[in-house]
Amino acid sequence: MTIDVLVVGAGIIGAACADALAAEGLAVTVIEREAIGSGATAAGMGHLVVMDDNPAELALTAYSVALWRQLVAVDPKPHEYSCCGTLWIAADEEELAVAREKQRTLSEHGIACELLDAASLYAHEPQLRPGLCGGLRVSADAVVYPPKSAALLLARAQSRGAKLRSGQVSAVIEGGVLLADGSEIHASIVLVANGSASVQLLPELPVRPKKGHIAITDRYPGMINHQLVELGYIKSAHAADGDSVAFNLQPRPTGQLLIGSSRQFDVTDKTVEPAILARMLAHAASFVPGLTDLHVLRCWTGLRAASRDGLPLIGPHPSRPNVWLATGHEGLGITTSLATAQLLTAQIVGRQTQIPIVPYLPARFEQLGR
Numbered sequence: 001m002t003i004d005v006l007v008v009g010a011g012i013i014g015a016a017c018a019d020a021l022a023a024e025g026l027a028v029t030v031i032e033r034e035a036i037g038s039g040a041t042a043a044g045m046g047h048l049v050v051m052d053d054n055p056a057e058l059a060l061t062a063y064s065v066a067l068w069r070q071l072v073a074v075d076p077k078p079h080e081y082s083c084c085g086t087l088w089i090a091a092d093e094e095e096l097a098v099a100r101e102k103q104r105t106l107s108e109h110g111i112a113c114e115l116l117d118a119a120s121l122y123a124h125e126p127q128l129r130p131g132l133c134g135g136l137r138v139s140a141d142a143v144v145y146p147p148k149s150a151a152l153l154l155a156r157a158q159s160r161g162a163k164l165r166s167g168q169v170s171a172v173i174e175g176g177v178l179l180a181d182g183s184e185i186h187a188s189i190v191l192v193a194n195g196s197a198s199v200q201l202l203p204e205l206p207v208r209p210k211k212g213h214i215a216i217t218d219r220y221p222g223m224i225n226h227q228l229v230e231l232g233y234i235k236s237a238h239a240a241d242g243d244s245v246a247f248n249l250q251p252r253p254t255g256q257l258l259i260g261s262s263r264q265f266d267v268t269d270k271t272v273e274p275a276i277l278a279r280m281l282a283h284a285a286s287f288v289p290g291l292t293d294l295h296v297l298r299c300w301t302g303l304r305a306a307s308r309d310g311l312p313l314i315g316p317h318p319s320r321p322n323v324w325l326a327t328g329h330e331g332l333g334i335t336t337s338l339a340t341a342q343l344l345t346a347q348i349v350g351r352q353t354q355i356p357i358v359p360y361l362p363a364r365f366e367q368l369g370r
């Protein structure tokens, strides 16, 4: 059997790409070494969020959040999609100015959002600590359950003819891949979509692991209503080095709360670290004091694939013929998966992309050669 595209990795990115490629009638095979969606995809919070740190990030996230809305339009339940919106919290006047700027940028791009003064902030979220200044409510942001979405996308790819193989890719070779058992799979295109492990196959990639911790509580329905994120998050999420924690709290449709998150560069040991977890939980409780009374059921970690400029790599490898990339999605891969799949597929079939592709092309990194 001839394979047009061999997708390495069945996380949310590989699954979304397989689905979009199979929809074009291409012969797709996905190879996964563990369970579907068991990497960073299982660890992620599943917040579908429009981010505006730079124009390319805004274009990609806004495009993808709209694609998610289309995907779940018929039935949101299988993805556990809930349109809870994001509430960005301003702790002081400086952060309120950031909220105002964010409102201006998002509004210019047609993203519905509302600036909140302190009184309306507490009307929306009474559990927040006293003394906060206000916030910004972005109503169309949403949440999904990422491993389930990955499984659903892969199942749809399979219904469109894609094949799933179990196995560990140990090297990308000319015309295909070498598996750990010594066998080879040949394909016209190899799509490297295996998240933070992509550097194991292609060491030249400008991608580093960034470990994150998450905790999940028992069920407390109605305690909070939005995904709550501190505006200070933007500073810590983009720090170039060092460990950091930021307040990020999500109401699951089950009534459980997901508490995040931490960021540690170049840590690949996935063990839960009590010190950083305690720091993260204490920081979260400083925003929602009632969290200290809740029962935490489980904590885990995952590895984000952080690219050097914070944007994913979507497109052909500039110096390895027939090798394509969909990696480096850092803390936004659930959000941007569907747009990634569309941008990648359009390039492969030679169609115009819906948004300008240049900011995401791997060729922007000189170290990848030409």
Ligand SMILES: Cc1cc2nc3c(=O)[nH]c(=O)nc-3n(C[C@H](O)[C@H](O)[C@H](O)COP(=O)(O)OP(=O)(O)OC[C@H]3O[C@@H](n4cnc5c(N)ncnc54)[C@H](O)[C@@H]3O)c2cc1C
Pocket: 008, 009, 010, 011, 012, 013, 014, 031, 032, 033, 034, 035, 036, 037, 038, 039, 040, 041, 042, 043, 044, 045, 046, 047, 048, 049, 167, 168, 169, 170, 193, 194, 195, 196, 197, 198, 211, 212, 213, 214, 260, 261, 301, 302, 303, 304, 305, 326, 327, 328, 329, 330, 331, 332, 333, 334, 335, 336
């Ligand atoms: C704590 C945390 C919170 C997050 N929160 C959010 C959020 O709220 N919103 C958001 O948009 N994003 C979030 N993210 C980011 C998001 O989870 C990732 O960007 C996304 O899951 C990346 O998906 P992926 O498919 O590229 O990688 P992965 O999910 O890691 O999938 C890669 C797959 O490849 C397989 N694989 C690896 N190597 C090989 C090999 N050699 N051979 C075969 N198979 C292989 C792995 O087993 C895995 O299944 C978060 C991440 C973390 C860690």
